[in-house]
Amino acid sequence: MQAWRVHRNGEPGEVMSLEDTGRPEPGEGQVLLRVRAANVNFPDALLCRGQYQMTPPLPFTPGVELCGETEDGRRVIATPALPYGGFAEYAVADVAAVLPAPDSLDDAEAAALHIGYQTGWFGLHRRAHLQEGETLLVHAASGGVGSAAVQLGKAAGARVIGVVGGPEKTAVARGIGCDLVIDRYADDIVAAVKDATGGRGADVVYDPVGGDAYVKSAKCVAFEGRIVVVGFASGSIPSPALNHALVKNYSIVGLHWGLYGRQDPRAVLRCHETLTGLAAKGLIKPVVSDLVPLESAAEAVQRVADGTTTGRLVVLPGGAEV
Structure with a gap:
């Protein structure tokens, strides 16, 4: 072969x-x-x-x-x-x-x-407890991992803001259902998120990028918001200012999906059944x-x-x- x-x-x-x-x-x-x-x-x-x-x-x-x-x-x-x-x-x-x-x-x-949608589901639901009506901010929203989070966020009834880089990726993010798309090359991410949320900020941030994306997220996360750290596609691992998390009252939540296969394999199976059902309804693809x-x-x-x-x-x- x-x-x-x-x-x-x-x-x-x-x-x-x-x-x-x-x-x-x-x-x-x-x-x-x-x-x-x-x-x-x-x-x-x-x-x-x-x-x-x-x-x-x-x-x-x-x-x-x-x-x-x-x-x-x-x-x-x-x-x-x-x-x-x-x-x-x-x-x-x-x-x-x-x-x-x-x-x-x-x-x-x-x-x-499997990987992208399982990661998205565990990140948004098990770790961040995303609720209907909340605002979800997704970095790299047009990519494989980000697009899965966008679709899952919409399926959960959230308002989804996607961050991308460039006009082509902006069009893709709009096409998969983002309510608002921010071009990080042309827009001020923090100002755009605050403007779109009446100054409140994003309730949940889904970050597979790290680096500057995380820094911007910490500046526009809402009171009792949750930043889900999924990965570091930028190649830069940020060092969170824990005093900032304290005074703004938000959570920094890590997600290593692979651990569930060893620690809680039944949860992976239940998630697959949920994803299969969502796919059958056309809510994710x-x-x-x-x-x-x-x-x-x-x-x-x-x-x-x-x-x-x-x-x-x-x-x-x-x-x-x-």
Whole structure:
């Protein structure tokens, strides 16, 4: 089979190589999956760089999220068990990490449902307790993670303000339902949020960016607001001023979704059932901006790493048979 492999750490476009290799052998408690579609995530770039929370042994195949098919013909979604990731014709996953793919979504959409929407749901509901009628501020609202949070916020009855960079991303954010879109290149984020909320600020801030985005968030979060720290796509990890959180009476809430798989796996299953129901009603649908062949996977990961994309890039391996 063909698989992308990383033999040394560095930029995805430089260290990912497409190779012919044997099918991976699933271990105890694992299953072999034929990859139907594999979503590109920012963690794939971090894995290539050696900067992710976990460091699989070299060489490994990136691709942390996929829609696949089991040997008995079931269509599923899964987070593969590295080093046998999704940018290949076949991958391996722990049985416990395999979930039924929603019938309402095609392969590419299903491949992009799991991580981004689970992260969004846990962040907004379990950690921030978003309420109907509240104002939600989403950074990088046109991206894969941000667009999921926008859709989930709208499904919860929140007013959603999206922050993006540039006219193209502004159009995408409007198209997925943002009530207000702020272009960080042209607008004053703090002033725009306060103006839109009558000076109150955002009740919940969803921040997968970090850096300056977090700094601006702290200046426009509402009384008893919650800032959900999801990641640091900017590459800059902020140092919160805790005295500021004290005097303004807001919460800084961390979210590491991967911990739920180990600490509370039933919650992940319940969330999947909720997301499946929302997808069936048309309330959420992954924004797939581009489908790419397996041969272009390294380029796709680099594009996500460079922050030039909107929505999701999905790799379609094709050709594999169980």
